[in-house]
Amino acid sequence: MLGCVIHGRGDLRVEVLAEPAPGPGEVLVAVRYGGICGSDLHYWRHGGVGDFRLREPMVLGHEVVGTVLAHGSPDPSGVSRGAEAAVHPATPCGACPECARGLRNVCRDARYLGSAARTPHVQGGFAARIVVPAAQVRPLPAGLPLRRAALAEPLSVALHAVRRAGPVAGRRVLVTGAGPIGCLVVAAAKAAGAARVTATDLLPAALGFARAAGADTTVLAGDPETAEDQAGRPPAEEADVAVEASGTAAGLDACLRGVRRGGTVVQLGMLPPGRSPFAGNLLVGREIELRGAFRFDAEFDDALGLLAARPAFDRLISAVAPVTEAESAFALAADRERSCKVLLDFES
Numbered sequence: 001m002l003g004c005v006i007h008g009r010g011d012l013r014v015e016v017l018a019e020p021a022p023g024p025g026e027v028l029v030a031v032r033y034g035g036i037c038g039s040d041l042h043y044w045r046h047g048g049v050g051d052f053r054l055r056e057p058m059v060l061g062h063e064v065v066g067t068v069l070a071h072g073s074p075d076p077s078g079v080s081r082g083a084e085a086a087v088h089p090a091t092p093c094g095a096c097p098e099c100a101r102g103l104r105n106v107c108r109d110a111r112y113l114g115s116a117a118r119t120p121h122v123q124g125g126f127a128a129r130i131v132v133p134a135a136q137v138r139p140l141p142a143g144l145p146l147r148r149a150a151l152a153e154p155l156s157v158a159l160h161a162v163r164r165a166g167p168v169a170g171r172r173v174l175v176t177g178a179g180p181i182g183c184l185v186v187a188a189a190k191a192a193g194a195a196r197v198t199a200t201d202l203l204p205a206a207l208g209f210a211r212a213a214g215a216d217t218t219v220l221a222g223d224p225e226t227a228e229d230q231a232g233r234p235p236a237e238e239a240d241v242a243v244e245a246s247g248t249a250a251g252l253d254a255c256l257r258g259v260r261r262g263g264t265v266v267q268l269g270m271l272p273p274g275r276s277p278f279a280g281n282l283l284v285g286r287e288i289e290l291r292g293a294f295r296f297d298a299e300f301d302d303a304l305g306l307l308a309a310r311p312a313f314d315r316l317i318s319a320v321a322p323v324t325e326a327e328s329a330f331a332l333a334a335d336r337e338r339s340c341k342v343l344l345d346f347e348s
């Protein structure tokens with residue numbers, strides 16, 4: 001069977017891997033689609049993401065859906081053989097203080113598919129067959145096509161970020177960065193009843209996807225590299241809530257300047273490694289609440305329900321490529337002028 005293994009910066013290989021066998025409490029899944037995430041692209045282009053560095057070869061991928069092929073013994077209940085299913089990529093430890101407090105998404109000992117956060121790394125889902133704990137497998141709701149279900153993981157991230165922002169119903173929301181995650185934040189905020197969602201990005205093509213996701217207003221942000229006075233130029237109207245989804249200091253600056261006094265800024269995008277500069281005095285003088293959002297937990301089930309109800313999410317899937325063309329698919333996913341979410345197809 002084929003899988004996508006990252007060996008280091010710029011070294012992505014499609015390799016023949018040994019087919020795994022499920023152990024007790026585990027499920028063997030035939031992966032059909034895997035969504036290429038910004039973090040997969042970071043491992044490919046930079047050899048790491050945020051403060052996590054690659055130390056050994058790792059199968060990438062954590063946005064995977066497929067068909068349940070077999071159960072280990074004893075037979076776990078809940079997912080029948082042959083069922084189409086989405087894989088929740090996180091296994092919290094269940095024993096640490098965060099897990100005890102219900103903050104399972106920031107579990108200090110979590111396993112997450114295709115992540116170098118711990119060593120040895122947790123191998124990912126970009127392989128034709130994977131074995132995962134049965135508790136991570138969710139049968140798809142009726143009417144949800146497998147292809148659209150591949151958005152469940154990134155949509156869960158977006159739903160969690162919107163939840164971290166507090167109630168958004170009737171409020172004005174600013175989203176900086178209109179990559180796949182930013183677009184899904186737009187959709188999540190609209191689904192939560194936001195009155196007006198404004199998306200900003202440096203690229204007109206990305207703003208087109210943000211409009212497809214439901215953005216009411218899109219703003220072409222100034223290029224912070226070339227025009228200092230336009231860096232992070234905020235939209236004219238102040239937002240109640242801002243979600244930073246570009247993972248850049250300029251995006252955070254735009255959020256701090258674009259949110260109203262007493263408003264909330266959620267940092268969702270993973271910033272560059274180490275320290276990031278930010279306009280801390282805005283936080284003080286305007287009493288802005290700055291919060292982080294990391295991964296998700298139960299939002300995965302909400303995401304599946306939302307995807308089943310809204311076929312419009314299909315517009316955010318801009319390409320599906322066979323696994324044998326993984327490298328060009330990664331290049332396409334990294335080119336935001338040409339793509340939003342790109343899926344790998346492991347069956348073709």
Ligand code: ZN
Binds near residue numbers: 096
């Ligand atoms: Zn834990």
